[in-house]
Amino acid sequence: MQLRDARVLLTGASGGLGRELARQLAAAGARVLVAGRDAERLAALAATLGPDDASVRADLSRPEGIAAAVGAAREFGVNVLVNNAGIGGFGLFDRQDWRDVEQLLLTNLAVPMRLTHALLPTLKACPRAAVVNIGSTFGSLPFPGFAAYSAAKAGLRGFSQALRRELADTPVAVIHLAPRAIDTPLNSPAVNALNRALGNRLDTPESVARQVVAALAAEAGERHFGFPEKFFAWLNGLAPGLIDRGLAGKLPVVKRHATSHP
Ligand SMILES: NC(=O)c1ccc[n+]([C@@H]2O[C@H](COP(=O)([O-])OP(=O)(O)OC[C@H]3O[C@@H](n4cnc5c(N)ncnc54)[C@H](OP(=O)(O)O)[C@@H]3O)[C@@H](O)[C@H]2O)c1
Secondary structure, three states, X not given: OOHHHOEEEEXXXXXHHHHHHHHHHHHOOOEEXXXXXXXXXXXXXXXXXXXXXXXXXXXXXXXXXXXXXXXXXXXXXXXXXXXXXXXXXXXXXXHOOHHHHHHHHHHHHHHHHHHHHHHHHHHHOOOOEEEEEEOOHHHXXXXXXXXXXXHHHHHHHHHHHHHHHHOOOOOEEEXXXXXXXXXXXXXXXXXXXXXXXXXXXXXXXXXXXXXXXXXXXXXXXXXXXXXXXXXXXXXXXXXXXXXXXXXXXXXXXXXXXXXXXX
């Protein structure tokens, strides 16, 4: 897709990856409709973009937020939906509050599906269009301490693959991208401490955004960012028992961090 022809609804634009995505998409010639909940951060972001860009404040976990974002996107003439909004959820599953689990499944899985469902008629009527779903390594390499988050991201990956196959004879590309850990506020101090203890690498929002923009331009179907994470994600598909045994050795560290931070 030619990025100068892209008119993008970007969710989670006020967040760590979203801000950088908005900046890089606009720099590549795309017009961007930035969406988020935090009015102050959205306004600050909009002020750095061009006069043809726009913003919409919407809590996407509420029906009125979905309606606001969809209405603004149609008015904007959207042909690209980037489902980037998301929340984290580190903790031992049986200790998590069920309301938090539901909010996570809603935000990270049902909201991208809902927005896609509402905007597909608009997207299908465009000469070229795309849905970009920001997943996670944990969608293919589900991790202890992240059961609900991994389930949501695995669901998003399954949704993306099925929809890509269903829309193969339409102008709509469905792109699924799976970054490894990124240095953003999504990760709580406990997650940052866990990543340090496990030696997990953190990517910058700038480098991940570059890869997302390149994947959109190339209309790539699916990409995993970062080695060796992409190798282990692949291996988990072939031999999950091997990964079970490998991760069993890390369980005490995961448990310690899941229980020692508020
Ligand atoms: N950080 C990582 O390690 C990592 C790794 C792999 C994948 N990812 C994925 O990358 C994406 C971006 O995450 P990030 O790291 O940039 O996180 P972040 O800095 O915490 O930003 C999350 C964004 O999602 C928005 N959001 C959350 N709940 C929302 C709701 N109910 N309605 C509307 N917007 C909502 C937030 O909006 P407000 O702040 O305005 O409320 C914020 O803009 C997520 O899908 C995440 O799962 C992150």
